[in-house]
Amino acid sequence: xxxxxxxxxxxxxxxxxxxxxxxxxxxxxxxxxxxxxxxxxxxxxxxxxxxxxxxxxxxxxxxxxxxxxxxxxxxxxxxxxxxxxxxxxxxxxxxxxxxxxxxxxxxxxxxxxxxxxxxxxx
Numbered sequence: 001x002x003x004x005x006x007x008x009x010x011x012x013x014x015x016x017x018x019x020x021x022x023x024x025x026x027x028x029x030x031x032x033x034x035x036x037x038x039x040x041x042x043x044x045x046x047x048x049x050x051x052x053x054x055x056x057x058x059x060x061x062x063x064x065x066x067x068x069x070x071x072x073x074x075x076x077x078x079x080x081x082x083x084x085x086x087x088x089x090x091x092x093x094x095x096x097x098x099x100x101x102x103x104x105x106x107x108x109x110x111x112x113x114x115x116x117x118x119x120x121x122x
Contacts, residue, residue: 005052069116
């Protein structure tokens with residue numbers, strides 16, 4: 001078994017695509033309307049093309065559930081926090097937190113739809 005994709009409900013597909021592509025560096029694989037009211041977009045990192053982030057616009061969040069958070073591995077968490085802040089991203093953690101006996105650093109931030117996103121430096 002391996003990770004396939006993570007689905008995130010979004011309020012504005014264009015704004016969300018811009019954020020995930022320009023701020024986080026994902027590439028768009030496919031974008032299509034599933035029905036007259038539900039649009040999907042599938043994104044991936046070039047280094048890990050088999051794992052996708054699926055953005056879902058138009059579906060009922062209350063009935064479909066919520067993703068708690070999406071985590072991204074980074075080489076230097078402090079540099080990434082500076083870059084995100086300069087890009088106008090809302091940081092939940094201005095400084096990284098250490099967990100697991102100080103072997104891992106994490107920091108949370110928000111996407112354009114208020115989604116909870118995390119940086120992880122191992």
